[in-house]
Amino acid sequence: MWxxxxxxxxxxxxxxxxxxxxxxxxxxxxxxxxxxxxxxxxATPELRAELRTKMGLDEPxxxxxxxxxxxxxxxxxGTDVFTNRQVSTVVFEQVGFTVALIAASIGWSALIGIPxxxxxxxxxxxxxxxxxxxxxxxxxxxxxxVMALYALLIFAVWLKALPAIGAGDxxxxxxVTHLILPAFAVGVSWVGYLARVVRASMLEVLGENHVRMxxxxxxxxxxxxxxxxxxxxxxxxxxxxxxxxxxxxxxxxFAEVVFxxxxxxxxxxxxxxxxxxxxxxxxxxxxxxxFVISTTLADMANALLDPRARESL
Amino acid sequence: MSAADTDVQKSPGHDAESVxxxxxxxxxxRLLRRDQLGMFGLVLVVLMVGSAIFADLIVPYEPSQILxxxxxxxxxxxxxxxxxxxxRDLLSRVVKGGQVAFMVALASLGAALTFGILLGLxxxxxxxxxxxxxxxxxxxxRAFPVIIFGLATVTLMGPSLWTVVFVVAxxxxxxxxxxxxxxxxxxxxxxxxxxxxxxGAGTGRILxxxxxxxxxxxxxxxxxxxxxxxxxxxxxxSFLGMGVRPPTPSWGTLLNDGYNYIRNSPWPxxxxxxxxxxxxxxxxxxxxxxxxxxxxxxxxxx
Numbered sequence: 001m002w003x004x005x006x007x008x009x010x011x012x013x014x015x016x017x018x019x020x021x022x023x024x025x026x027x028x029x030x031x032x033x034x035x036x037x038x039x040x041x042x043a044t045p046e047l048r049a050e051l052r053t054k055m056g057l058d059e060p061x062x063x064x065x066x067x068x069x070x071x072x073x074x075x076x077x078g079t080d081v082f083t084n085r086q087v088s089t090v091v092f093e094q095v096g097f098t099v100a101l102i103a104a105s106i107g108w109s110a111l112i113g114i115p116x117x118x119x120x121x122x123x124x125x126x127x128x129x130x131x132x133x134x135x136x137x138x139x140x141x142x143x144x145x146v147m148a149l150y151a152l153l154i155f156a157v158w159l160k161a162l163p164a165i166g167a168g169d170x171x172x173x174x175x176v177t178h179l180i181l182p183a184f185a186v187g188v189s190w191v192g193y194l195a196r197v198v199r200a201s202m203l204e205v206l207g208e209n210h211v212r213m214x215x216x217x218x219x220x221x222x223x224x225x226x227x228x229x230x231x232x233x234x235x236x237x238x239x240x241x242x243x244x245x246x247x248x249x250x251x252x253x254f255a256e257v258v259f260x261x262x263x264x265x266x267x268x269x270x271x272x273x274x275x276x277x278x279x280x281x282x283x284x285x286x287x288x289x290x291f292v293i294s295t296t297l298a299d300m301a302n303a304l305l306d307p308r309a310r311e312s313l
Numbered sequence: 314m315s316a317a318d319t320d321v322q323k324s325p326g327h328d329a330e331s332v333x334x335x336x337x338x339x340x341x342x343r344l345l346r347r348d349q350l351g352m353f354g355l356v357l358v359v360l361m362v363g364s365a366i367f368a369d370l371i372v373p374y375e376p377s378q379i380l381x382x383x384x385x386x387x388x389x390x391x392x393x394x395x396x397x398x399x400x401r402d403l404l405s406r407v408v409k410g411g412q413v414a415f416m417v418a419l420a421s422l423g424a425a426l427t428f429g430i431l432l433g434l435x436x437x438x439x440x441x442x443x444x445x446x447x448x449x450x451x452x453x454x455r456a457f458p459v460i461i462f463g464l465a466t467v468t469l470m471g472p473s474l475w476t477v478v479f480v481v482a483x484x485x486x487x488x489x490x491x492x493x494x495x496x497x498x499x500x501x502x503x504x505x506x507x508x509x510x511x512x513g514a515g516t517g518r519i520l521x522x523x524x525x526x527x528x529x530x531x532x533x534x535x536x537x538x539x540x541x542x543x544x545x546x547x548x549x550x551s552f553l554g555m556g557v558r559p560p561t562p563s564w565g566t567l568l569n570d571g572y573n574y575i576r577n578s579p580w581p582x583x584x585x586x587x588x589x590x591x592x593x594x595x596x597x598x599x600x601x602x603x604x605x606x607x608x609x610x611x612x613x614x615x
Contacts, residue, residue: 027469140597141594142590145552149582246459250458250459250549257553288457288458
């Protein structure tokens with residue numbers, strides 16, 4: 001068990017190192033250098049040289065990347081080009097908003113999606129099951145930013161029922177009402193996704209021998225489903241959410257832009273617009289880290305709950 | 314995804330017989346015709362792809378022509394989807410935007426398939442250490458959320474249609490390469506390959522004649538199911554102003570324009586979203602039906 005955890009953690013660190021290295025290689029492979037990107041076309045050569053030295057771009061590639069990892073290890077991701085603030089401070093100010101949005105989205109969609117999938121599996125081939133099936137595929141197919149725009153249009157512009165701008169500041173409830181629309185837009189395709197996966201795995205579990213034995217003992221169906229089948233059937237959702245973190249993050253980027261919410265997504269879009277290069281790097285590193293952490297945690301949770309998963313690494 | 318696959322096998326209403334090879338296309342068509350949702354998807358796909366191919370013949374107005382008529386007008390007989398903030402005809406822009414979307418999809422999926430197959434064959438057939446290196450690289454690339462990776466790339470390369478193609482290709486290569494790798498490894502030790510090798514066939518012949526044909530068919534189906542993903546990425550980046558540049562119409566830039574004027578008029582946003590929804594729904598329904606028919610059981614390997 002512990003061996004598995006250690007190996008999984010090692011793999012996670014390796015993936016982050018490889019990802020960041022790839023990013024670095026890409027930066028160097030692309031024509032033009034970050035200094036001229038930041039300064040724009042009208043910069044003088046002297047200015048450019050000065051910034052290059054300041055950002056350490058004159059050093060050999062290997063030295064640069066070792067320095068970068070060394071700084072990263074102590075939480076130093078450079079300074080914002082415009083305000084000279086620490087990138088780590090700027091990024092971590094925003095990360096909380098994004099994490100709250102993602103948690104709210106996955107929370108409400110799990111609350112609805114998992115019972116829906118269960119119900120579909122038990123009442124298989126009924127009208128409700130079929131409608132759920134079609135709706136699941138439908139909602140999975142609709143991209144989150146289209147959902148966000150339509151939600152904005154219907155609930156904020158036409159009905160004027162919910163606030164559409166910002167994260168709210170006056171107390172807890174205000175923040176909650178500001179979360180509703182973005183969380184709806186990000187989470188709605190997850191309802192369908194989770195319902196589908198839970199339905200499929202529930203059907204599989206209900207066909208297994210231990211469930212048949214429980215039936216043979218004459219246990220009530222309700223007890224079989226909730227006590228014996230459901231705990232096993234929800235396992236795949238853990239992996240799904242872990243791997244789905246990438247989609248959740250992408251969804252959050254759009255939701256933050258559409259609803260003018262603070263967060264990593266809004267930060268990186270602004271930074272790309274203003275060519276604030278260190279901030280972009282910081283955001284990429286942090287989101288990549290979030291993704292790798294979530295897949296690692298999901299794998300570990302899976303290993304804890306399902307002994308068979310431990311042997312796969 | 315293994316759970317979903319087993320469900321597909323068990324689900325009633327479709328035949329358990331699976332179809333293999335190009336000779337069975339007719340049978341596949343017969344199975345597809347029985348699948349209502351799949352046929353619905355096919356109709357949507359044909360509609361969208363057809364309108365993109367014949368865009369120049371269909372468009373009622375020049376897409377970037379600024380007309381004298383109403384600005385941000387509602388749908389009318391002259392402008393079926395209304396007009397945007399400059400008075401341009403939205404239907405024309407939607408149809409023309411489809412051309413951009415499918416061009417990006419074709420270019421990026423083509424590149425991703427080519428490199429994915431090459432790298433997958435290398436990883437699957439090469440020495441163990443190469444396989445390990447490639448796997449780590451694949452995992453490294455997949456660790457970036459697509460949109461975040463896209464935004465970082467745009468900072469470096471500037472926003473353009475080709476940046477979008479590059480982003481989609483690079484982020485999809487690992488997916489296809491992994492599938493090809495797993496398939497290759499499964500085939501590598503098959504008896505007919507060993508026999509071929511015993512008869513003196515080189516690695517090139519084994520890969521080209523035996524491994525590749527076994528891999529390409531299912532991969533094409535998977536790639537066609539990924540079209541919505543590509544189109545969403547293109548539209549998403551363009552919506553953020555980081556993709557296709559104006560005045561080239563794209564569904565994403567339509568949404569971006571509409572978003573800026575959403576409190577004045579809902580029509581641009583509605584017009585920009587509809588084609589994306591239709592396309593993604595069409596490809597998803599069709600893809601689901603095709604997967605039921607061919608059942609490549611490949612998504613498991615991801």
